[in-house]
Amino acid sequence: MAEDRRTRRTRRALGGALVELVLERGFSALTVEDITEQADVARATFYAHFKGKDDLFARVTSDLLEQLTQRLEPAVAGSAIGFTGKPLLEMLRHVSDERDVYRVVLRGEGDGKPLQMFVDACAAATAREFKARAERNNVQPRIDADLLARVWVGEQVAVLRWWAEQDTPPMPAEEAVRMLLDLALHGRYWASGFTTPDQD
Amino acid sequence: MAEDRRTRRTRRALGGALVELVLERGFSALTVEDITEQADVARATFYAHFKGKDDLFARVTSDLLEQLTQRLEPAVAGSAIGFTGKPLLEMLRHVSDERDVYRVVLRGEGDGKPLQMFVDACAAATAREFKARAERNNVQPRIDADLLARVWVGEQVAVLRWWAEQDTPPMPAEEAVRMLLDLALHGRYWASGFTTPDQD
């Protein structure tokens, strides 16, 4: 019942080739033949596994997501709201381990659909935590919940993208997390060194 | 010296057709012929104006950006830090006026490159304002400036996307701006109804 070694081999090779080539030339510039050549696989074989470029990319992305949720599970268990604290820390580490794939996904290659997958997953997880926590503590959000959720996830993705694009970590992951916690606690004006906004 | 009227006509038609079709089927699913058919223009004519699909999309995007910066100019003149306040309000209004184009761009169609253009432009403007203001008032950001900038822009884009995807405005633009100002001032925990984060 264990999966055939050959299929695993070729699938991995194709996924790796995709990521590598997208980083070099961008997704839309690639042909299926480019990918199979890089992976040293026959073109016909490609179609035995995937419907096309997009399908391959989608699988690479969902594999990544699956791996992420597995790594996140213990951290989320009894943890804080949204993605501050342990979950975020674990995410940053995962990005470090799989930097290339994250770059490709977070850059929005492939018509942004893989990124959409990723964002949706994050948004769902965030919203779930968010609502559960609000109900548990019986509080009401001070600004529109939908808007807040968007801002929240947009921020997370922006940070991950920034983190993924670094060749060498600009700071320890722990410090980045601390900064983001401060930001979430005190707001942007505080973070930028001000305590009050300019008048306008 | 004024541009030929026929040229303007066909270019507009092609740009409009692109936006319309992307909303229906997505960018990657389109052929040049689809676009020319929708615009009622000969295929050869398309290539007289643009190098291909991507080129057309890039021009549509840069036209939008140009229009935006023009509208933003008066608002930015003597205004607040980054995109809170008047500039943000003007942006939301612009999105309302050009909803379809914004949707297409902000969804990251076209391999996310048009979106990249947009984000880069916003980031540049934000960073400029940010540094100028910090220097003027002689303060230092409490968290890494680069990270802060990313978060900032990520948040803006998320809000614009949310705003663009609404069929009918969920609230007056002024109220959305007020919320975001509050958010920037007091932080996310406050906005979500808490004053302190959970422990983790």
Added chain:
DNA sequence: CAAGATACAAAACATTGTGTCTGTAAACGT
């Protein structure tokens, strides 16, 4: 308003990528 310039339409063309299908050889799991 006239004349020269410019843009458009229509059709044909070579080129490239796609997706599918063969028969054959090799690698796999049991």
Added chain:
DNA sequence: ACGTTTACAGACACAATGTTTTGTATCTTG
């Protein structure tokens, strides 16, 4: 060692691209 599964190489029809040509309609400029 066995039967089964998978990969390979090549060939195929098809679709989309990008370019070119020729005749016609429309514009701008003087």
